[in-house]
Amino acid sequence: MGEVTLRFAPNPNGPLTLGHSRGVVINSELAKINGGRVVLRFDDTDTRVKPPDPSAYSQIEEEYEWITGRKADVVIRASDRMPVYLEYAENMISEGFGYVCRCTAQEFKSLRDNKDECPCRGNEVASNLTYWNSMISGETPEGGAVVRVKTSLDLPNPALRDWPALRIQHTPHPLVGDLYKVWPLLDFQSAIEDRLQGVTHIVRGKDLMDSTRKQTLLYEHFGWEYPETLYWGRVKVLEFGGFSTSGMKANISEGKFSGWDDPRLPTISALRKRGFSSDAIREFWLELGLTQKDISVPMQSIEAKNSSIIDSMTERRSFIRSPNEVRLGLPEKGDLHIGNSISIPKHPDGTVTGDRTWLIGSRTILLEKEDIDIASIRLKGFADVEMIDGLAKLSSIERSDRRTIAHWLPIEMSREAILEVPSGNDIDIVMGAIEDFELAEGMIIQLERVGFAIIDDIPRDGAVVLRWLHR
RNA sequence: GCUCGUGUGGUGUAGUUCGGUCCAUCAUGUCGCCCUCUCGAGGCGACGACCCGGGUUCAAAUCCCGGCACGAGCACCA
Incomplete structure (x- = not known):
């Protein structure tokens, strides 16, 4: 088999959606396997119904590169041709x-x-x-x-x-x-351009099956041989429904969403901003393969992929939801020595090396509400305590039994934070306290006992903004 | 309505080309146990499917016929 040429041809009437990424992934992967190339073509020959958005061109090129890890081999605009x-x-x-x-x-x-x-x-x-x-x-x-x-x-x-x-x-x-x-129109423009670019294989949604038939008739007139064509079926991600670019565009301009990267939207920019790895998106589509079946998949499916990719490289941090202040009580008998700081690994399996150092001099700690109601708990990475009269009384540094392990925070290591959780058409806000240790904007962390989140904003004053990723 | 396409566990997928090696693969999910200083990760196990009805055949998920279901196209959109 000679060199193959594939193509990905979006309408630049908005940035890429999760739906588009299937075309990006499948075509680029086939090119990679067969040592071929991919033409990224902007099908922008409609000026009225779905007019192009001038800013989408460069954004799509960049998103293509983010998804595949490399630039498209050829980029052309139909309007230039x-x-x-x-x-x-x-x-x-x-x-x-x-x-x-x-x-x-x-x-x-x-x-x-x-x-x-x-x-x-x-x-x-x-x-x-x-x-x-x-x-x-x-x-x-x-x-x-x-x-x-x-x-x-x-x-x-x-x-x-x-x-x-x-x-x-x-x-x-x-x-x-x-x-x-x-x-x-698409069927004509696309047919001519595929021929001119030497496209050997077309892989597209089966909604374009009639396009293939129309174009084949045109190729017969010209005496050309039509490329090999493969199809994929319709995909519905349960949480999002369809992926209509024009629908989202309307909602954004009405102010229902903050922009193309609003975390509730199924766009590549939104998923990326939320902390999804491009590997997860790629693996997701590759696993679905090239069947013509119409399928419905839960977002959980992409999340499971993402978890297994990011888990080993994601540092842990403590995040206390609705924090309650509790005084730490030292036993009367002075046989228990605690210092002014403790060290906790950044990752329990050591796949990220190093420790988080916590100062504990103030003897005031933060606990989630449901944990203060438990009589005996272990403060994770520190000590066993008994909850007596609203006081957390230290009983052992070593783990002495199998009591519940709770995540906690010394008050001097804490900083006010809000966790934004996209939920359907809303965004739920969870107030809490984040562990103030080596935080950086854009960093993905796993909140112990809560789940993965990305640090969205660390203002000079006020609450750190965390955005929920998934469990 | 017409045209085209697709039907394997809850979800997704392998197997369908050239019928037997398939009492049907893998992942995810759910449940249970083990492990673990996270409700994370890891380990073990369980659950669970060939759309229906005929036919061909020694033998059918695989071939044939007929149903049914679902989806797409039928735009001077892509």
């Missing part, structure tokens, strides 16, 4: 397998459904070229004409009969302005 598409369109008309149709969409549909020819179909090439030039020049208004690819009208699938290849759009394009009045 317009002269080429228009040339092929004109060629198609001249050769007689494309024609300008001036019926309304409705008229055409009813003719098509009855396998009837539309009146424009029989026009001479010369008049088609005249109409074409009038489309190009801007004389023909939007909706006034469309270029169709001739197919057999007996095709069992009505969607394929004389399908539309280019239409008129007078809305200016955010990048190239009003240079062009005629823009290709």
